[in-house]
Structure formats: C-alpha cells, structure tokens
Amino acid sequence: MKIQEEIARCENMCVHTDIVDSAARNMPDEEVLYDLAELFKIFGDSTRIRILYALLEQEMCVCDIAQLLNMTQSAISHQLRVLKQSHLVKFRRDGKTIYYSLADSHVHSIISQGMEHVEE
Amino acid sequence: MKIQEEIARCENMCVHTDIVDSAARNMPDEEVLYDLAELFKIFGDSTRIRILYALLEQEMCVCDIAQLLNMTQSAISHQLRVLKQSHLVKFRRDGKTIYYSLADSHVHSIISQGMEHVEE
DNA sequence: CGTTCATATGAATAACTGTTCATATATAAT
C-alpha cells in the first residue's frame, strides 16, 4: 500500500522533537567534536599510550623507548611523529640523540581520568 | 646491562640503561595500558563522541540520536552497542522505546579534559 | 672529506573499523 510504504520509509517517526531540539542547541560545532575525537584517537592505541606513559616520568630518546617497549626503532619513530603532529610531545636535540618529552600537562590529566575509569 | 641483554630489539646502541630501567619499573601492567587504550579508542570516533556529548544533557532514544546526528538508525544502534559494551552508556525500556543515558560521571570528566586540550 | 650513528620516512601489507543494506526481534496497538 502506497501510504503505508511512505510512512514506513520515514525512519524518524519516533522522534521526540523537544528533546532533539534542546540537544541540538547544546551541541558544540561539528569541527570541535571532530577535533576532540581526533585527540582521543591518538590515545586509543596501546603503543602510543605506552610511549606517553613512559614520558610521564622523564624524557627519553627514540632508542630508549624502542628498548623499553620491545619494538623496532622505526615503529616508535612513526608513532612519535603522530604524537608530535598532535602536539602531545616535544623534543630537543643533543648531539646525535633526540630526546622526547610531553608537550603539556593535559596529557597527564587525560590519562589519569582514563585510568580512574579503567581501574574499577 | 641486564635489560639490554634481555631486550635486544633495538638494533642501535644508543640506549640509556638507567633511564630505560627506571621507566620499566614505573610502567603499569601491559593489560592495564591495553584497557586504557581500548577506552580511549571508544572516544576516538566522532560519531560516538557526538552521541556521548548529546547524552551529557539528557537521555535520548535511538531515533532521537539518529535525527540529531542526521544518521541512520542502524549506524546509531551499532555504535550504541559499542558504548554499551564499554559500560559508557546504560539504557531503560519504556514501551517500544529504549532510552539511553550515560553510565557514569567519568564520561563527563574525560570529555572535559579533552575539550581543554582542543580549545587552545 | 667520508664514516658512523641516531632518527626519519616512503611504500607495501595486513588487520581493523564504521557504515550500509537487508533482515530479525520484540513490544504495542488494532
């Protein structure tokens, strides 16, 4: 039947308009939420989380991190690039060695909040 | 030294043994860091972030969320399942409708910390 | 200079993930 098909095709019949409207008003810009997701995506990889965790204590060179995590220098270097581009780590050069450290204190608080949720 | 012999993964000889040793002592269990990464992975998708953000204000049904985010009911339902399995949202049934809401207060604080980093 | 060492990077591959489509389930209404 034609009318029923049209109705059935409208998959949003159950919408509570007032709720959706109020939620829509309170949602941040698409772009902000996209950036937020991108930030958490960086933390959402166990290699990167382990690198960040290691750097909570002290600065380390690429080779130190590779040794600590038992991974290749190349794999660590690739991930450090991601962390660098996200402004989560910074680095300084000392001769041939490049030391990486955390870029700001947000890393610490974000990890701490996550830990609280995990340790339950 | 000892660790250097145990872990010979990094082919370079630049390892600072004391730094690696001290970092190794302070690293949490592999499993904990894996779980932590898994948690952040959930936040690392803009659809899920937007769902969580919408639920900060009030509970919503699947169809409401689909309308709000302009996505299909199926896509939202799939993501709600992920959020459910991660214990980030809970739900209650009211007739044919199922209302979703945040499972605990950690979601709020994790998002807030992330926002502080993004808004710079 | 050329060599060595620490790090970076491009390409390829394998594994993973989000959405769509079709369909199933379950509750409510007639």
Added chain:
DNA sequence: ATTATATATGAACAGTTATTCATATGAACG
C-alpha cells in the same frame, strides 16, 4: 492474531591504520 513500530544484528564493503622493510637524512667526529 495481524500489523506497525522501535531497535538490534549479521554480512559485506570501503576506508583507515600500525607495523615492517628498505632506505634516506642529518649531525658529529676522526
């Protein structure tokens, strides 16, 4: 019971991503 509605789910596909391998860069030092 039959139909309608709200949500859930399995399979497939497309897009993404982490690691490996090979090689490049770039600084230090004889």
